[in-house]
Amino acid sequence: MHHPTQLTNALMQVPAAQYLRMSTDHQRYSIANQCLAIRNYADQRGMVVVRTYADEGKSGLDAVGRDAFLQLIADVESGQANFRVILVFDVSRWGRFQNTDESAFYEYRCTRARIPVVYCYESFDNDGSPLATLIKNIKRSMDGEYSRVLSAKVYAGQCRLAEMGYFQGGPPGYGxxxxxxxxxxxxxxxxxxxxxxxxxxxxxxxxxxxxxxxxxxxxxxxxxxxxxxxxxxxxxxxxxxxxxxxxxxxxxxxxxxxxxxxxxxxxxxxxxxxxxxxxxxxxxxxxxxxxxxxxxxxxxxxxxxxxxxxxxxAFRSHCDDATMLRLLRELFARIGSISVAIIDEQDDMPCAATYRMRFGSLPKAYALAGLEADRDYAYIDLKRRLRAYGAKVTDRILRSLESAGCEVLRSLGNFRCNGLAVALTVVRCGKAPDGRPQWRIPKAPREAPDLLAVVRMAVGNTDPLDYYLIPREECQWLPVRSGSDGCARFQQYKIQSFDGVEQALLKTLTQGRRYVDGH
Structure with a gap:
């Protein structure tokens, strides 16, 4: 049976989270050593560690790829963290950011949420005093410089070994x-x-x-x-x-x-x-x-x-524009048609990919050469316009989320916010066999996002018709074709206005739960 004094002391302990990071297997900064040091620090000051965030084998140069670190920030800003202080071994474990303002930025976000960051084995108390702030900034600069100096030493060593004929990494190549x-x-x-x-x-x-x-x-x-x-x-x-x-x-x-x-x-x-x-x-x-x-x-x-x-x-890739267009005309005059396959079969002219990179697209190259294409390439321009529209919609959503204080990480048109993955797709309006408008919502990526945002374009594909916010568990029913009224299965996720999409996303991503237009 516990003595009443022991129970009182346990209840008075401050709940803390510990953040651990190790980029290599260096003994001093091993995860076990950091845990032991932080536990000793917590015991001496009446704290108890209730949550652990650990990034093993992660570089501290930035926050990209440090999932535990980003989850820590998201939990702090959610207002639902079950701890009141964050314990870190030292300033370098928080990160060796090349820009000291980036390190301060993440710490400030915790302090703003009234959850301070404490560096257990530094010579200063992180109490916000002028002296502590000065020392901390010096340490941040030193940690960033350490990474720069170490990088230069490693690079010099790799160059020396390469001069000796030793392979320095990467795939060796076929054969x-x-x-x-x-x-x-x-x-x-x-x-x-x-x-x-x-x-x-x-x-x-x-x-x-x-x-x-x-x-x-x-x-x-x-x-x-x-x-x-x-x-x-x-x-x-x-x-x-x-x-x-x-x-x-x-x-x-x-x-x-x-x-x-x-x-x-x-x-x-x-x-x-x-x-x-x-x-x-x-x-x-x-x-x-x-x-x-x-x-x-x-x-x-x-x-x-x-x-x-x-x-x-070199000949195929370094022709000037005039020569490339002349070769296209000569090829058309000799064969009577033009296509990707025909271009790639020629050994005395650039390949089709070179024409795309040089002129933006094959149809543009054909037009500049005065040739008629063998097919209608209008769909390429449509895809390009829809891709640009999707990027515009995503940028607007990200600005709204950032204005609300959310942390967003963008990758290949998709993004993560407060630990949730969001993907956006713009669906063009096509025609069914009977001539009526038809939309095909594509299959979600192999790694289904937590939320799939779908924009259906109206007839003509110049303006949006409506929007859908589909949760992960429903993505298994994709792809699906829908008519003007949409798909019955996804009616509960339908949103008519972009403002409604912004509001639903904000509630979902800031509250950490599914929320779609009131459903």
């Missing part, structure tokens, strides 16, 4: 394999896809793959240079043979292009063609900065064949 070697150079076996070395002194080198794959690489180069097949035609040929890529996928024009431009097939290793430091946007480096080590193994492709392939690729 190549990664071999693990010891510190003294002895071979230790082949690393399969997903496998990594486990000893710091071990290294990885590239070697030719199985004879069947290296022979296939030579056939790809020969088909492109000597048989004048296009990259698209080569991809179709390989898929008909049932040959998968190195990632066990079907071939595409881009994967064939990657093979044709990969200098590793000459027996050399390449590094530093692109860099993406500190989670910044990847940038393409100038060839003078590339690190090339030749003679690593016997070439898979003859150098003369490789150079001929590069010359042909």
């Amino acid at each position: 190549l394999r990664r071999r693990l070697v010891g510190a003294n150079g002895e071979a230790k076996g082949i690393l399969e896809a997903g496998e990594q070395k486990n000893l710091r002194g071990d290294r990885v080198v590239l070697i030719p793959g199985p004879p069947a794959e290296t022979r296939r690489v030579r056939q790809i180069f020969s088909a492109y240079v000597e048989r004048t097949l296009s990259e698209e035609a080569i991809a179709q040929w390989l898929n008909r043979l049932g040959v998968p890529t190195d990632l066990n996928r079907q071939w595409t024009r881009q994967t064939v292009h990657n093979v044709l431009t990969n200098e590793r097939y000459l027996g050399c290793s390449l590094y530093n063609r692109r860099t993406a430091k500190l989670k910044q946007k990847s940038t393409r480096n100038a060839p003078v900065l590339w690190i090339r080590r030749e003679g690593m193994f016997k070439p898979i492709v003859e150098e003369s064949l490789f150079e001929r392939a590069q010359a042909l690729l």
